[in-house]
Amino acid sequence: MSSSSSAPPPDGDRPQYTDAELSSALWDYWGSSSSSPDACCGHILGYDDPNHEMSMLHRITATTILDLRRRLGGDPQSSARPAASMDDLLERARRFHDLHGPLLNLRDVIISESPRMTLAAEFKRRSPSKGDIAPPDIRAGDQARTYAEAGASVISVLTEGRWFGGSLDDLTEARLATAAECDDDACPTSSAPGGVGGVGGVSRRRRRPLILRKDFVTSTYQIAEAVAHGADSVLLIVATTPSDVLGELITYARVTFGMEPLVEVHAPVELDVALTAGARVIGVNNRDLHTFRLDMGRTEMTAAALAAKGLSYRHDDDDGADVVVVDDGGDGRICLCALSGMSTMHDVHRYRTAGVGMCLIGESLMRSTDPRSAIRGLCLDPADYRRRTRGGATTSSSGGGGVAGGAYTGGTRIVKVCGLTNPADAIAACRAGANLIGVIFAEKSGRRATVESAIEIVRVVREFGERDDRVDLVDDDDDDDDRAFGGEGGTAALSALVVRASALERASRRLLVVGVFQNQPSDYVRDVVRRCGLDMIQLHGSEGMEAANWKNYGVPAIRVVDIELGADDDRDRRGGEEGVARSSSSKIAAAILGRLTSDPFTILLDTSIKGDSRGGGGTGVAFDWTIAESIQNMGLPVIVAGGLTPDNVSDAVMRVRPWGVDVAGGVEASTGDGGRRGR
Numbered sequence: 001m002s003s004s005s006s007a008p009p010p011d012g013d014r015p016q017y018t019d020a021e022l023s024s025a026l027w028d029y030w031g032s033s034s035s036s037p038d039a040c041c042g043h044i045l046g047y048d049d050p051n052h053e054m055s056m057l058h059r060i061t062a063t064t065i066l067d068l069r070r071r072l073g074g075d076p077q078s079s080a081r082p083a084a085s086m087d088d089l090l091e092r093a094r095r096f097h098d099l100h101g102p103l104l105n106l107r108d109v110i111i112s113e114s115p116r117m118t119l120a121a122e123f124k125r126r127s128p129s130k131g132d133i134a135p136p137d138i139r140a141g142d143q144a145r146t147y148a149e150a151g152a153s154v155i156s157v158l159t160e161g162r163w164f165g166g167s168l169d170d171l172t173e174a175r176l177a178t179a180a181e182c183d184d185d186a187c188p189t190s191s192a193p194g195g196v197g198g199v200g201g202v203s204r205r206r207r208r209p210l211i212l213r214k215d216f217v218t219s220t221y222q223i224a225e226a227v228a229h230g231a232d233s234v235l236l237i238v239a240t241t242p243s244d245v246l247g248e249l250i251t252y253a254r255v256t257f258g259m260e261p262l263v264e265v266h267a268p269v270e271l272d273v274a275l276t277a278g279a280r281v282i283g284v285n286n287r288d289l290h291t292f293r294l295d296m297g298r299t300e301m302t303a304a305a306l307a308a309k310g311l312s313y314r315h316d317d318d319d320g321a322d323v324v325v326v327d328d329g330g331d332g333r334i335c336l337c338a339l340s341g342m343s344t345m346h347d348v349h350r351y352r353t354a355g356v357g358m359c360l361i362g363e364s365l366m367r368s369t370d371p372r373s374a375i376r377g378l379c380l381d382p383a384d385y386r387r388r389t390r391g392g393a394t395t396s397s398s399g400g401g402g403v404a405g406g407a408y409t410g411g412t413r414i415v416k417v418c419g420l421t422n423p424a425d426a427i428a429a430c431r432a433g434a435n436l437i438g439v440i441f442a443e444k445s446g447r448r449a450t451v452e453s454a455i456e457i458v459r460v461v462r463e464f465g466e467r468d469d470r471v472d473l474v475d476d477d478d479d480d481d482d483r484a485f486g487g488e489g490g491t492a493a494l495s496a497l498v499v500r501a502s503a504l505e506r507a508s509r510r511l512l513v514v515g516v517f518q519n520q521p522s523d524y525v526r527d528v529v530r531r532c533g534l535d536m537i538q539l540h541g542s543e544g545m546e547a548a549n550w551k552n553y554g555v556p557a558i559r560v561v562d563i564e565l566g567a568d569d570d571r572d573r574r575g576g577e578e579g580v581a582r583s584s585s586s587k588i589a590a591a592i593l594g595r596l597t598s599d600p601f602t603i604l605l606d607t608s609i610k611g612d613s614r615g616g617g618g619t620g621v622a623f624d625w626t627i628a629e630s631i632q633n634m635g636l637p638v639i640v641a642g643g644l645t646p647d648n649v650s651d652a653v654m655r656v657r658p659w660g661v662d663v664a665g666g667v668e669a670s671t672g673d674g675g676r677r678g679r
């Protein structure tokens, strides 16, 4: 990370430090310890960084050290709150406990949840790699309560202010808002892990969640500060802490407060440092905080190293029996946690299989419009996961999907923003929550992108989605047998499309770029797909169902089905005769389903205007959405397009609850195409 892009957002009267000041603060910190950087695995120099430039992790840590130094020294220039003395903090911590009760112990919480995966749900306003993640008016207390009620037994609160936008006030707010036991419909069994008095399945009350302070802790002062503000535990990062200091901080936390800290490692060599320092709860950050690169395999790598030492705590449920593993009597085995990059029940299950006891999830819960159902969809209880995935075909994480049969009721999962022509708008769309980014190559469009701009868009979207390559959607779930895709309508096609909807939901967490084409030669389409690295295409012309088979272009296709807006349909709709409109919309829906083949990956419904020679798409007009509703009632999740703008999209979502929406993106300026929107 270059130093120019790593400056924090400007923030009031906070002092800015030069690189030289930051660097010397770090070396002072390291110099104060007897352990040399090399002996502690050299992480202070950063991984994969032969030039040993100051990484973001160094910068944030050093800034935190200098900020604290200023506060403790009582900076007369600053209007920031002067820091309390250590004695004051200890007195405040004692008062807090007299009022609100004792600390919860992190290891005990994780073990008592087994075999259910402990969820640490994180409150994080922004991050250095992603910018703003949540709306500015979001309250830590509200979010923490929602998390707790949905089944999180740990709430992690980012308190770092400059890069993560957090504060100690957020911490206290989260602690106080979750002070009471809460009703818990996510509580799995009568043995109610974490529950109180849950005998015989009568009571479903959970104890309050444990509150974790996430910050860049380098001193006992910050630990006392955390406790005084309501934290039960703190994060300690091996990559920035000299090994002897790490040992001192862990011991201080335990002896002074009975606190069990979460010790973060990223590389196997750091595991040894953590173990030597006496850590008992170890979190593997899948993200390298020096480079921000995400490597989901880090957790398994560390789990294997821990298992080889015979130190893994077993959280598993003995092959499916709902047996709670009892405490091991404190024989020193380690609770392993996975941190960063998770969002689905598959991620949780993956780490469950590796022996992990706690998953910490931030960004995807902060971005979720419905964190409650997002948490339920994680299937923390292994029995839930088995139930959801029974029969081999995995259903959507919303729990609403399933192989054909039954209406789709899972809510809106796919948000496509279409017509982007430059990387800045594409990033804005990603930040706003889009998971499909549409780039138009159709000739008639006023929003047509160039190959060069599409290449750039693909680059920034991949970076945002943290992947290096095209997402391979046609995977093991899909049957590569030609007969299954051979153009027969009916249930087989429907089943295939329903399974693919789940696959698309999963894959789109990494954000996909879709190229939109209309009656263009397949050689041309293939060439653009290859040159730009598109993940999918959308066929918008009269190419026909069969043309959408992924084998034609090498990537799966969204097949657009035009809903023609004729004078009659329009009268039906406006006349307000619900019954007539409904019966005609279900007839249209049935006709559409009858035409389906299993060639497309997904179906998108869009408006076309009768008699318009230019064909469907880009009309800026909405069709009768009850057609989409009928199709979904028949079991097929669809994407709805046509006349959706950021202003009216929530209306469509409330009324139809479509699986996907397609919104015209970018700047709503005249396209030079008679006012037609860009698709």
Ligand SMILES: O=P(O)(O)OC[C@@H](O)[C@@H](O)c1c[nH]c2ccccc12
Binding pocket: 122, 124, 214, 215, 264, 285, 339, 340, 341, 342, 360, 361, 362, 363, 364
């Ligand atoms: O938002 P994610 O990808 O779910 O990750 C959360 C958490 O692990 C991440 O915020 C984190 C892990 N270790 C940290 C150290 C400091 C700040 C932040 C972190």
